[in-house]
Amino acid sequence: MLGRLAHVAIAVADLDAASEVYRSRLGATVSAPRALPEHGVRVVLVDLPNTRIELMAPLGEDSPIAKFVAAHPRGAVHHLCFEVDDILAARQRVTEAGGHVLGGGCPMPGAHGKSVLFLDPRDCAGVLIELEEA
Secondary structure: OOOOEEEEEEEOOOHHHHHHHHHHHOOOEEOOOEEEOOOOEEEEEEEOOOOEEEEEEEOOOOOOOHHHHHHOOOOEEEEEEEEEOOHHHHHHHHHHOOOOEOHHHOOEEOOOOOEEEEEOHHHOOOOOEEEEEO
16 A cells, blocks of 8 residues: 655754755755745745655644644654555555544645645554555
8 A cells, every 4th residue: 555655754843954954964955945824834845755754843832733842843754654555445454454633634735735644643653654645
């Protein structure tokens, strides 16, 4: 079911500072910041030859990642995102196997414009997993 690793998401308090680390110190190509109010975050994408890193910062105090960033003020890996061919078939497989999909189980547009679902970390060895339709 799982395809390639689409991105690793890192939640940070200061998106500009984190972007500069990847751009200046590590020589990566970093996108311009984008606000995604529907997700409550600002993001930049760091392009790598084999995947992406998604740096994300809370967009206001009501952001779904605000508490996570408060608990990890220096930044931390927030989730792993894997591609799937069919998001609805993936959801069915997960739920039939006893797993739980967060957010009511309805796919929604993700930061990259593709349909996504998040899986409960309690079912995934403690890791928040995002599935993104390829």
